[in-house]
Amino acid sequence: MYINFTCPPLPHLIVGGISLFRRGDLHERRVLDHTFDLIFVFSGALYMEEDGRKYTIEPGQYLILPPGRLHKGYKACTSDTTFSWVHFYTTGDYFYSENSITHSDPKMNKTKYYKKDVFYISLPQSGKIDDSLHEMLKNYMDSISQVKIDKYHNEKLFYSSTKSQIEYQQLFLKILTIFCDLQEHEKEKELTDEIFDYLSLHYQDAFNLNQLAAQYSFHPAHIIRSVKKKYGLSPLQLLLSIRIQKAMKLLTEERHSVGEIASLVGFADSAYFCKQFKKITSLTPLQYRNQQRSLHSTD
Known part of the structure; x- marks a missing residue:
């Protein structure tokens, strides 16, 4: 499934954090009314359920939990697990689809100087990030983290801002770009495979x-x-x-x-x-x- 954001406005960062779960720890049960929750696992595995659909999120994989839907851990961690998370939202419209929304900008002309045409950010709800991007993604997520949930010491730590809000939003958009590019790469792969088949025929x-x-x-x-x-x-x-x-x-x-x-x-x-x-x-x-x-x- 794809989550499609109608822009403008762009989705915006609320807060980022990191969680350290022990073997036997279970993600809480909740419904977030106005918040998307993006989870990326670096080690171990997280077992999440969203409105009855179960996901196993392993290292290099991610899941986006939309607002207004019940999500919870359906199974305790079987090993120590580290994951980063990002809470974000949009004041604009969003909708779901089975396929990504393809957008192509029409040619620029003088009537488009003063108003941005509607475009879409289309995010796959779950997937796997290429290994080559893990370090970059970790750096971005660490940079926006202001919360640390440490189950080892039963602590929830909060940190003061170290950057301007513009810098936080820039980092968040860089994170979104990685996830957007995931489906762009898939589409590009499909395109090149189709071209190869066409030329072979x-x-x-x-x-x-x-x-x-x-x-x-x-x-x-x-x-x-x-x-x-x-x-x-x-x-x-x-x-x-x-x-x-x-x-x-x-x-x-x-x-x-x-x-x-x-x-x-x-x-x-x-x-x-x-x-x-x-x-x-x-x-x-x-x-x-x-x-x-x-x-x-x-x-």
Whole structure:
């Protein structure tokens, strides 16, 4: 499930804290009328129930508990558990959905100088944060923590502000950005997988970046950036790689000439095909065919 905030206004930080639970400790039962509770576990495991739905939050995982819903620990911690939490709220509207809300800004024009269009912050209610982001997230959460709940010493400690409210809100928005990027990365992964499948199916067709971008309703620059991030190649380079893989298989079968294979895998020019083949495999098509023939003859 996704929690979607209509902005402006932006959600705002109330307070952050850290809790140290012992084995056998149980999260309290409560309903927060006006507060979201974001929990991120660093060690151990926290067993939470929200309106009858049970979650096991393990290291690197998080859960957002919305206001107005009963939540509680449904099971005591089975080991020592450390987790950070953030209480936040919004004075604006929010709603729930099964899928994230996709927002794309229309092109800027002179009528938009003085008023911000509505946009959405779409947060997955639960998930896992990439290991590479744990240290950054911990630093942000430590920086906004003003409460420490220590079950070892049966203490609840409160700390004075060490930053301005603007700094606290900036840190909170950085935390939200990490969670927002989580679903952006998932969407980006889905996009690149779909593009790979599309190119694998249409490898014989002429390449057209604008047509590919229109197919998936993204700007060409976003298509290039996403594919390069996943595969280390531009969309055209990825297509060439797919074509060469198809050509390698055909060369092994020995049913077609090099010129015929070039045409079959989408190259209009056999000389260009040979150039790209050698660039990717370090062999000419004939050298590759002879190599494969030699390997199979020794089997």
